[in-house]
Amino acid sequence: MVKVTLLARKSNALTPSSLRCLSHLPTINMTAGCVHGCAYCYIRGYSQYPGDDAVAVYRNTAELVERDLKRKRKKPIAVYFCPSSDAFMPVEEVLDQSFRTMKLLLGQGIGVQFVTKGAIPDHFIELFSQHPDLVAGQVGLTTLNDQLNTAIEPRAASAKRRLNDLARLIDIGVTTSLRADPLIHGVTDCDANIESLFAEASSRGVRHVSASYLFLRPAIIGSLKRSIRNPELLRRILAPFKDAQRAPIRGGAGGGTSLPTDLRRSGLERIDTIANRHGLKLRICGCKNDDITTAKCHLTNLTTTARASHHKNDQPDLW
Numbered sequence: 001m002v003k004v005t006l007l008a009r010k011s012n013a014l015t016p017s018s019l020r021c022l023s024h025l026p027t028i029n030m031t032a033g034c035v036h037g038c039a040y041c042y043i044r045g046y047s048q049y050p051g052d053d054a055v056a057v058y059r060n061t062a063e064l065v066e067r068d069l070k071r072k073r074k075k076p077i078a079v080y081f082c083p084s085s086d087a088f089m090p091v092e093e094v095l096d097q098s099f100r101t102m103k104l105l106l107g108q109g110i111g112v113q114f115v116t117k118g119a120i121p122d123h124f125i126e127l128f129s130q131h132p133d134l135v136a137g138q139v140g141l142t143t144l145n146d147q148l149n150t151a152i153e154p155r156a157a158s159a160k161r162r163l164n165d166l167a168r169l170i171d172i173g174v175t176t177s178l179r180a181d182p183l184i185h186g187v188t189d190c191d192a193n194i195e196s197l198f199a200e201a202s203s204r205g206v207r208h209v210s211a212s213y214l215f216l217r218p219a220i221i222g223s224l225k226r227s228i229r230n231p232e233l234l235r236r237i238l239a240p241f242k243d244a245q246r247a248p249i250r251g252g253a254g255g256g257t258s259l260p261t262d263l264r265r266s267g268l269e270r271i272d273t274i275a276n277r278h279g280l281k282l283r284i285c286g287c288k289n290d291d292i293t294t295a296k297c298h299l300t301n302l303t304t305t306a307r308a309s310h311h312k313n314d315q316p317d318l319w
């Protein structure tokens with residue numbers, strides 16, 4: 001059971017990100033903490049993290065965004081939800097603030113970009129359908145195996161629900177992609193898992209997928225050890241990092257431990273081959289794979305490219 005508390009936000013709601021790929025858009029978090037409780041989540045190392053079974057909801061976010069926008073001479077092209085939270089977590093107060101904030105932004109012609117592992121409620125789909133060229137969404141999913149999802153992302157939406165939300169977003173003309181992140185070597189990156197995931201995504205109209213491998217920090221290792229109850233699964237998750245290397249995140253957002261370069265390169269090449277087979281265009285996270293690609297994430301170009309084209313079977317280039 002997760003304890004939900006309401007909190008008045010005192011600082012600005014729209015904030016810059018330390019990640020280079022998000023640096024030109026304001027970002028917003030609806031909460032401190034996240035009820036989805038992903039065992040690998042990096043927010044568990046943050047000073048304002050309220051604990052594994054707690055979430056603090058900012059109850060005045062929509063009002064603060066309205067105030068922030070009135071003060072700005074130049075409005076942002078889009079706002080990114082949420083670098084350290086999830087706008088669609090199953091908490092009424094979060095969904096209420098997310099809806100009001102997104103409606104306000106879209107009403108002023110400001111784009112809404114999001115990444116989620118939650119279930120997107122119908123009234124959001126209805127809202128997005130009125131502004132498809134202003135909305136871009138990524139749905140995070142690395143496996144169709146819900147037993148594994150429950151162990152790693154205990155309160156995120158089921159695989160079926162996330163796939164159906166991808167289809168619903170594509171259906172209303174929203175620029176949409178699958179985010180297979182973080183992949184876990186030896187657990188979710190095997191051919192059979194990736195084949196079935198990409199086949200299901202492709203059959204729902206997805207044409208773009210981004211992928212990245214698990215990246216460890218001390219707080220994430222602690223979280224995995226606390227959260228993963230199955231000792232064999234925990235061993236399999238951590239084993240490939242035995243010979244791992246310290247790696248920076250491009251753009252100066254700290255660093256961590258990544259899989260050895262050769263393992264990551266060969267894994268991502270294999271995943272690229274599978275993606276091609278299913279008509280998917282793969283992009284890897286350039287920020288966390290500085291040693292194997294010069295590509296940028298281009299994550300935040302979603303909305304601007306979406307404006308160029310928003311037909312169901314003509315999903316634009318996302319990166």
Ligand code: SF4
Pocket residue numbers: 034035036037038041042043083084085086116117153156
């Ligand atoms: S949904 Fe995102 S923010 Fe929430 S716990 Fe999972 S990784 Fe962290």
